[in-house]
Amino acid sequence: MFRNKATWLSFSAFLFDLLAVTASWLVAYVIRFNALVPVEFWEGALKAMLWVLPIYAFMFWLFGLYRGMWVFASLPDLMRISRAVVSGAIVVMVAAVMLQPHPIVPRSVLVISPLLLFLAMGGSRAAYRALKEFYLYGGLIGQGKPVIVLGAGGAGANLARELSRSGEWRLVGLLDDDTAKQGREIYGYKILGPISELPHWATSLKCECAIIAMPSASVEVRKHVAMLCVRADVKALMLPSLVELSQEQGFLSQVRKIDLEDLLGRDAVTIDTDHVEELLHNRVVMVTGAGGSIGSELCRQIMRFSPAQIIAVDQSEYAMYKLAEEMSERFPEQALVTVVGDVKDSLLIDHVMARHAPHIVFHAAAYKHVPMMEELNAWQAIRNNVLGTFRVGQAAMRHGVRRFVLISTDKAVNPTNVMGASKRLAEMVCQAFQSEKAQGTKFETVRFGNVLGSAGSVIPKFQQQIAKGGPVTVTHPEITRFFMTIPEASQLVLQASSMGNGGEIFILDMGEPVRIADLARDLIRLYGLRDEQIPIVFTGLRPGEKLYEELLADDETTTRTLHPKLRIAKARSAPDDLLDALLPWLMQRRIPTDNEVRRDLRKWVPEYQPVPSTELKSLPMEQLQRRALH
Template identity: 55%
Template sequence: MNLYKTLLVFVFDLLAAALAWCGGFWLRFNFEWPAGFAPTIWLGLALLLPAHAFICYVAGLYRGLWIFASLPDLKRVLKAVAGALIVLVAFSLIYQPQPVVPRSLLVLYPMLLLLAMAGGRVAYRMWKEHRMFGALAAQGKPVIVVGAGRAAAMLLRDIEKSPDWRVVALLDDNVGKRGRDLSGVRVHGAIGALPDLARELKTRHVILAIPSARAELRRRLADLCGEAGLQLLTVPVLEDILSGKLSVNSIRRVEIEDLLGRETVSIETGNVISLLSGKIVLVTGAGGSIGAELCRQIAHFAPARVLLYELNEYALYSIEQWFAHHHPEIEVRPLAGDVKDAVRLQEVFSVWRPQVVFHAAAYKHVPLMEVDNAWQAVRNNVLGTLNVARHAQAYGAERFVLISTDKAVNPTNVMGATKRLAEMLCQALYAVQGTTVFATVRFGNVLGSAGSVIPKFQEQIARGGPVTVTHPEITRYFMSIPEASLLVLQAGSMSRGGEVFVLDMGDPVKIVDLARNMIRLSGYSEGQIRIEFSGLRPGEKLYEELLVDAEQTLATHHPKLRVARARPVVADLVMEVESWLRSPSQSDAQVRAGLQRWVAEYQPVSHGTASPAACEGRKPAVR
């Protein structure tokens, strides 16, 4: 079958050459047959056709598929036409000085040949696509595309072949594009005209085809879609489009992450390679949100072995299977264990001798740890950190990186106070014995982590509401899990020992605005999904901070990392805390009193009513 099609294309190209040669004479002599040039015409055909066949073969014209005729095929046609022109010039020179070949043929022949060969291929593609996809033009859901640039052009070409969508209009803020057509679709006006145009065209869907759009534009478009009850979709990032990955299947819903405006993080890979390449790396809490992403990022830097230490069996299995699927070349050891279990930790460190330790295991949920679980928060977050850190020192680990939180700053809750105490213990251990380099990395909320507000809002919206926000003024810092994990690796590679690194979290986000955006992105209005304010929960404050009052920050050579110069810790801190940790189970009140003894900035709130005023805390200082 392929040979048959190739033969047909070969015959077509020969006919195109013959028609171009004869048609050139016909045009030259005003649409009359030049009987006096008949010998030249026949001799020319006898020489040009074999030469043309050879040139077309060399140019690769029979490798392409006509149904996918495109610029590469046009380039091959141009090569063939250029070769044919060279043969024609040689033919005319051979018969000099007689003017047997009119000079106008040197222009007419290649023009007609190009028109026949290229036009035939384009016409066949148009006919074939009309047969295959023409019936789809009236099918699919009507959609308005925002943007009239390269991404939109690629998207429109792909949508023409899809039964799912039908583009009815384009919008773009570029005045020069208004009133123009792109792939037969009119650019109707600016983005602000979206609500009226959607009503006029009776469409409920919008696709943002500007991959480089800033967060401000995305938020503006989300607001317009929310007010008009439209569903907003988007295309992949610019890198995917440039690599040819843009297609109908790549269209996705706009997520809340798209509206937060976080810039892409770049790290100094040389330092991180030195930290991880060829090393045995231990990650505690390896199945959690941060721990698992740390493992995924570590895999890019060719570690010799990755030790996955995790208490949750399914989480451990999941991350182990990820390595088996994506990085089978890396040796992975899934190790079930609890950071509070010193015996198990000794077994792991003595057998595997990790060189780099990332300690991500922790209890992180503020309200859960605040009431009835305070002593368990202390044991997991403080004792667990001390256990892992002590074993890292004892078995000669090169670096130990503690994952901390912005809730450790001026803590008003048990969870934050335990993380601050864990930070202090790491500083104290390094001060006593500096062979293992200790570093702490402190950051705020990560998008999509287990227990974060975003999955909770998604679940509430799916149920039809209401969406519960604790307070109209509550704010939080947000960053993506990959962004946080990359910066943790960067900080770990930069540390000289004892630092508390603070990540640049950008601007704080009001949770009520987050809720409103998520409602709108889900295609609802606040009239359909209402927001209720439930009051601050135990231990919760309105504003999270990244630095305590007694600290100052120093810039580093990385723009998203600063170093907090924390107040000195007491020399016998480790011994005192260890003595406390050996105590029997303590009540929540006893735990808070004990934490206040070492964490001077810890100011627990009353848990009777958890009023907003009591839990407000201090507004973050300008950094």
């Protein structure tokens, strides 16, 4: 008779509601006559059921009372019941007036019966849901890991409701800075106090976990709360931001672990997509160093604007293979040409540009590891970073490339190492090319600091050391660096490339510098470990390193642009004869020693001042450790 279980359950609910109509109608008569109902009125009540029941049955169907499930009965279901009951009561009143039954239906019955019916139907559904939830989840109460929810807004309330059904978690309370909420309850869970009291409540309630439920809060607020969790040795989870939060999924299923990006508190980047699309859409784009962290992310971001073709160039065969595999999977409709080769190979670069005629070139190929380039590899850093830029830039002018964008570094500002000086010299090459206006290619430079997760950066190294059980090595307790995410840097590179008129050195807003020792300590705690479990050892500055990097981000050394995260450096211009004098030095048929390279670099880059690190290395380890503690 019934096709499935759902149909049977709906029919059973319908029969129950008809019984509720019958009972409420008869009980209304009992109440009206104080339990002494005259026989004629009792017979009238029974006869009236012949038209009262069909009226209510039609209203129940009309308002869709059986689309929902009793186990999930909620406010919308209650509203449907109220509308159906009120509509049915009105029709019954009209019918009673029109039919004029004998004896007449008492007016009090017409009022009391719908009230009783609403209580019966709504109450039965609420009771069924409560019993069902107790049967399903009641045994879970007291089980699971204790957890505190930070934030008692809408997201926190939804999370509290879902946690009440979780076997993995046991909610012990909520914290919120709104004083009007403190002391109140959400789904039976108390709002204990402000978020700043997390260390106290975590200790007193023996709670090692917290969930940050503040998707609409600013980046700074979320960063502060995440940092509070880490510093309190509380394992923190987080709901994504409001932009990323899906309302179609359960909130608990979207909770994720906090990471370093949360602790750094970087604002989401917004770019002028119209200008960038105009630059890239249906254009041939060439990316050198395309297998690296920045180069590969540039390819991903460029693909979003549907270029005609991307020409990816890198020395690493394996990096090109990985990039091609990823791009074919993520962007199967887009054309990617992989070229394995050296950017210093002018014959190869000329051949590639002549064949594909790129509209814009992003030159990200570079050697960037400071200590490795400082000793034994200084000349290779110069050749790759400077001569590579020279060759690609020269080919770009020969083949009518409209824009050439050099990816530079904050280490090019007042450089103290060979790598930074080589990148500053590469910037000067682009400045010199720009002065040759007849060629028509616009040369721009984008300069930024460290990116999280890039190859050879400090974060992967720390993660490997923590995985091995430590120690984590930091060069100096006071060393600081600027950080941003790889996607953020890549998007701003694209934005800058669409804004330049030629010759600019764009500087990205890197935010506040981060002390590396604090970064290491926070990362250890993110892994759920304590300082005594994974010690931090200070090793002294390495060759070419300096304590503080500079970005020239003030008004005296930069000018503002229309984008809040981009500025233009007021850099020293390149000498007129730079290119003619530089090329013979780069093409000499011998390999200069590292000292010779440093000596000659000072001629080309006057601001380059190598600073020996012997003074910092000579500090006793105990003194370095004491510095870190303060």
